[in-house]
Amino acid sequence: MPKVLISDKMDPQAAKIFRERGVEVDEITGKTPDELKAIIGQYDGLAIRSSTKVTKDILEHATNLKVVGRAGIGVDNVDIPASSAKGVVVMNTPFGNSITTAEHAIALMFALARDLPEADKSTQAGKWEKNRFMGVEVTGKTLGLIGAGNIGSIVADRALGLRMKVVAYDPFLTDERAIELGVTKATLDELLARADFITLHTPLTEQTRNILSAENLAKTKKGVRIVNCARGGLIDEAALKEGLDSGHIAGAALDVFVTEPAKESPLFGTPNFISTPHLGASTTEAQVNVAIQVAEQMADFLVSGGVTNALNMPSLSAEEAPKLKPYMALAEKLGSLVGQLAHDALTGLAIEVEGAAAELNQKPITGAVLAGLMRVYSDTVNMVNAPGLAKERGLDVREVRHDREGDYHTLVRVTVDTKAGPKSVAGTLFGNASPRLTEIFGIKVEADLDGAMLYIVNEDAPGFIGRLGTTLGEAGVNIGTFHLGRRTAGGEAVLLLSVDTRVDEALLAKVQGLPGVKQVKALGF
Ligand SMILES: NC(=O)c1ccc[n+]([C@@H]2O[C@H](COP(=O)([O-])OP(=O)(O)OC[C@H]3O[C@@H](n4cnc5c(N)ncnc54)[C@H](O)[C@@H]3O)[C@@H](O)[C@H]2O)c1
Ligand SMILES: O=C(O)CC[C@@H](O)C(=O)O
Secondary structure, three states: OOEEEEOOOOOOHHHHHHHHOOOEEEEOOOOOHHHHHHHHHHOOEEEEOOOOOEOHHHHHHOOOOOEEEEOOOOOOOEOHHHHHHHOOEEEOOOOOOHHHHHHHHHHHHHHHHHOHHHHHHHHHOOOOOOOOOOOOOOOOOEEEEEOOOHHHHHHHHHHHHOOOEEEEEOOOOOHHHHHHHOOEEOOHHHHHHHOOEEEEOOOOOOOOOOOEOHHHHHOOOOOEEEEEOOOOOOEOHHHHHHHHHHOOEEEEEEOOOOOOOOOOOOOOOOOOEEEOOOOOOOOHHHHHHHHHHHHHHHHHHHHHOOEOOEOOOOOEOOOHHHHHHHHHHHHHHHHHHHHHHHOOOOOEEEEEEEEHHHHOOHHHHHHHHHHHHHOOOOOOOOOOOHHHHHHHOOOEEEEEEEOOOOOOOEEEEEEEEEOOEEEEEEEEEEOOOEEEEEEEOOEEEEEOOOOEEEEEEEEOOOOHHHHHHHHHHHOOOOEEEEEEEEOOOOOEEEEEEEEOOOOOHHHHHHHHOOOOEEEEEEEEO
């Protein structure tokens, strides 16, 4: 039974769903990195929010880990390249807390417009300072939206409902989408010059880091109010403090900080500055949504192989997964076969699907071929890290889909580009379930690729099979299955034998020495 650790505070629905789906679950929150390292080796899955940092160091101790599930959107607390290199799938829940976070941005905008936290403090201190708190209306004002994705779009919708004008800067926002959202597209400089309020909704990337830098803050309209419910690091905090102190910026509300938890900051205590402790996603509704979603996605993956919202591998629905499973087994065996027989100086490969296979999602089939192939280089390769490894080695990977049906109702063919030209192997599924090799380097041969095997290329001549049987028998090697194919009678023949024990180097040399043998190789599947 797969085992998952929930290491951050999460709605109890998550544990309930894991258990209902046959996944064992431990909820252990608040561990230090060293404490987490000590226990992570037991788990197949790790469900987190933002407190747990999934670093390279933690991953090195995660010997059984297959999936990290983030109950939320941002995955900046997960080292994705290190996870991919280790073959760990990283998933998030991209929509579950979007409305909640958009509402928090709107709430902070209102809090700034009417100075609500200060007014509350003063009133509860018995001051009744009616004349001190003069706010501004949002109606008719311009909201500058930096980032018009899931959350930005909802903020735009709510702001339009408040009769604001919305200008949006997002390099990926199309004209059509801007019209659909009812926003005006702008450059960043235009937005800075026009906005009465600015709200940020981008991820933190090299392009967005300090997008509100000292230089850009200086381009804003005097009296601007700024909200950040996205990620710390989008605003230069020191420059923001200067802008507030000088009065150029009329107010700023931050839910997120460069360093979190933000226990101290030069901004704290600055007039017209409001802060919340990364509460953007903190509503009952959002936490139930993301807990349910992350548990369902992780359980799907661990129990049936379905992949949803993964950031480092293609999606595979829970409905597709059972259909694709035997194809992935076939693809992995074919990849492994070409890897073991023709891995020298590979420059690229083509993965062709034909007949029934052509109706399926090809990406997982490609991933499985690459996993089988790349395992020749490292036994920690799987579908998650194989594409990256293939890329690192400069392999040109091509996917081809043929709708026609050939000799078989369904076929997967892998052709590798080698110095000696293209070499191809192909296989089918028997009964839509059992992977079977049908062709190896142009020779038809039907064989199961399973366990320890021996691959022999020889000249087709009488007496060879007897001599081979005797040689193996004398060495105590029992033959399980025997598959033979040949180009032409008396021409080149291929033998694939399954053997009960792996054939050692000395015996391989003996077989190689038999008359007519061109090549011998021990294979393992
Ligand atoms: N405060 C919280 O608790 C909380 C909760 C949820 C999400 N978030 C954060 O909010 C942010 C937005 O989330 P989302 O779900 O809307 O993400 P999203 O991916 O749907 O949208 C992000 C948008 O940013 C745009 N973008 C990318 N680079 C840009 C650039 N250089 N300039 C301008 N726009 C750019 C993208 O095109 C995209 O439209 C993320 O950082 C997420 O982690 C915070
Ligand atoms: O889990 C949280 O409380 C914050 C989540 C938020 O930052 C996100 O990116 O989804």
